[in-house]
Amino acid sequence: MKGETIWVVDDDTSIAWVLDKALTKEGHHVVRFESGEAALSSLVSKEQPEPAVMLSDIRMSGMTGFELAARVTRSLPDLPVIIMTAFGDLDSAVDAYKHGAFEYLTKPFDIKEMTSLVDRALQKSVGHSDALEVTPANRLMLGESAPMQEVFRIIGRLSASEMNVLIRGESGTGKELVAEAIFRNSPRSSKPLVAINTAAIPSELLESELFGHEKGAFTGAHSRHIGRFEQADGGTLFLDEIGDMPAGLQTRLLRVLSEGRFYRVGGRDEVSVNVRVIAATNQNLEGLVEDGRFRGDLFHRLNVISLQTPPLRDRRGDIPLLINHFLSNLSREPGAEKKHCSPEVLQILQSYSWPGNVRELENLVKRVSVLSPSTMVQVEDLPKELFGEQINVSGWQDALMLTATEQLQSGQQGLMQTLGATFETTLINAAMAETKGHKQKAAILLGWGRNTLTRKLKQLGISGG
Numbered sequence: 001m002k003g004e005t006i007w008v009v010d011d012d013t014s015i016a017w018v019l020d021k022a023l024t025k026e027g028h029h030v031v032r033f034e035s036g037e038a039a040l041s042s043l044v045s046k047e048q049p050e051p052a053v054m055l056s057d058i059r060m061s062g063m064t065g066f067e068l069a070a071r072v073t074r075s076l077p078d079l080p081v082i083i084m085t086a087f088g089d090l091d092s093a094v095d096a097y098k099h100g101a102f103e104y105l106t107k108p109f110d111i112k113e114m115t116s117l118v119d120r121a122l123q124k125s126v127g128h129s130d131a132l133e134v135t136p137a138n139r140l141m142l143g144e145s146a147p148m149q150e151v152f153r154i155i156g157r158l159s160a161s162e163m164n165v166l167i168r169g170e171s172g173t174g175k176e177l178v179a180e181a182i183f184r185n186s187p188r189s190s191k192p193l194v195a196i197n198t199a200a201i202p203s204e205l206l207e208s209e210l211f212g213h214e215k216g217a218f219t220g221a222h223s224r225h226i227g228r229f230e231q232a233d234g235g236t237l238f239l240d241e242i243g244d245m246p247a248g249l250q251t252r253l254l255r256v257l258s259e260g261r262f263y264r265v266g267g268r269d270e271v272s273v274n275v276r277v278i279a280a281t282n283q284n285l286e287g288l289v290e291d292g293r294f295r296g297d298l299f300h301r302l303n304v305i306s307l308q309t310p311p312l313r314d315r316r317g318d319i320p321l322l323i324n325h326f327l328s329n330l331s332r333e334p335g336a337e338k339k340h341c342s343p344e345v346l347q348i349l350q351s352y353s354w355p356g357n358v359r360e361l362e363n364l365v366k367r368v369s370v371l372s373p374s375t376m377v378q379v380e381d382l383p384k385e386l387f388g389e390q391i392n393v394s395g396w397q398d399a400l401m402l403t404a405t406e407q408l409q410s411g412q413q414g415l416m417q418t419l420g421a422t423f424e425t426t427l428i429n430a431a432m433a434e435t436k437g438h439k440q441k442a443a444i445l446l447g448w449g450r451n452t453l454t455r456k457l458k459q460l461g462i463s464g465g
């Protein structure tokens with residue numbers, strides 16, 4: 001793959017130069033930046049063409065490579081990032097992975113190794129270019145939070161694959177949406193997507209629903225029935241609520257997955273199919289395996305690639321976005337006008353724990369928008385359950401989470417300094433109040449030495465210091 005734009009971010013000009021030379025020789029267009037800040041500002045100003053791959057050093061003066069990767073992939077979620085580090089330690093590798101970096105390269109590196117890594121990254125990135133556009137934008141699967149970005153990223157990475165996927169996540173977190181998105185962005189998108197909900201079909205009918213039956217196979221089988229596996233031949237089968245599958249069927253399913261062949265119920269001829277399976281469950285399959293209620297070998301066959309949909313409480317920052325989306329949908333109904341939520345309502349909805357996740361939020365928005373008398377939804381319009389729960393569940397960690405999320409969304413940085421200072425100030429004030437301003441005693445209560453407390457009082461500008 002040639003002629004791609006590659007960004008190289010390193011404050012070590014000699015390394016940047018070497019990379020530039022090697023990649024230019026491969027036929028690429030290299031843009032060099034000496035800092036993460038410079039790269040980011042070019043991304044905003046669009047001064048340079050957008051990268052197909054970015055290589056970045058970790059340790060630079062100013063923003064680190066990780067911060068840069070996290071910020072850049074917010075606007076280019078599908079961009080492969082190669083993190084370069086002089087320290088080939090496990091921690092950086094794990095960190096690189098956690099930050100969604102594509103790969104990491106240990107300095108000093110071999111030029112060959114570097115160019116082949118870039119090549120691999122390019123293959124992925126170019127293969128996906130249209131995939132992620134479809135996903136978050138017109139997908140109605142919304143989420144700007146880091147956990148959702150991760151979901152989008154995995155969907156993107158899977159877009160060239162036909163492997164089976166297991167989607168796991170609590171009820172109402174969007175597993176079905178994810179399954180559809182994987183399908184729509186897959187090489188089989190023009191072939192059928194057939195869905196079957198294992199939990200919704202009585203177990204005595206499930207076998208024939210999945211595998212079909214021949215005429216006369218059982219009482220009431222008046223004609224041949226083609227099952228979902230055959231309907232999905234060449235395409236994708238979405239097996240929802242897989243954890244509820246009865247044991248006998250698990251064995252048959254395993255056989256289809258490994259051999260691609262099965263018999264219809266009452267049938268003598270083997271049927272061959274080529275089906276990609278996307279399975280979903282909100283159950284703890286490992287636990288079911290341990291209890292002997294789910295076949296371990298089937299679990300492993302399904303779990304080759306697994307994807308986790310995050311609970312809504314772990315992505316509270318997305319709540320306003322989702323509310324707005326649901327309100328807009330409702331306003332499309334004839335005669336409806338678009339409603340809004342007051343800031344207090346948003347605040348309450350953002351601090352609730354949402355055990356039913358997005359589905360619960362969606363239902364609540366529907367209900368409230370119907371019941372609220374004005375176009376602005378007020379606190380009085382909210383159902384009482386929300387408040388009762390809030391007192392029990394939301395502690396100071398929830399409040400802190402909310403504050404931190406809000407600050408991050410408004411673009412603030414250095415949270416450890418600002419919120420850390422607030423945290424320390426609060427504890428100091430509590431201890432000082434408890435001891436009526438006696439520093440020695442307050443220091444003991446806090447678990448600090450007296451000198452540390454004096455220094456902190458000064459630093460934080462608390463009176464008494």
Ligand SMILES: Nc1ncnc2c1ncn2[C@@H]1O[C@H](COP(=O)(O)OP(=O)(O)OP(=O)(O)O)[C@@H](O)[C@H]1O
Nearest residue numbers: 140141142170171172173174175176177282358359
């Ligand atoms: N990220 C999202 N953006 C917009 N709507 C969402 C999102 N996630 C879920 N929803 C909506 O929430 C509802 C529940 O989603 P879905 O049915 O996919 O969840 P699920 O994980 O399959 O739940 P269950 O385990 O109960 O089957 C749907 O109406 C879906 O459109």
Ligand SMILES: [Mg+2]
Nearest residue numbers: 175176240280
């Ligand atoms: Mg579902």
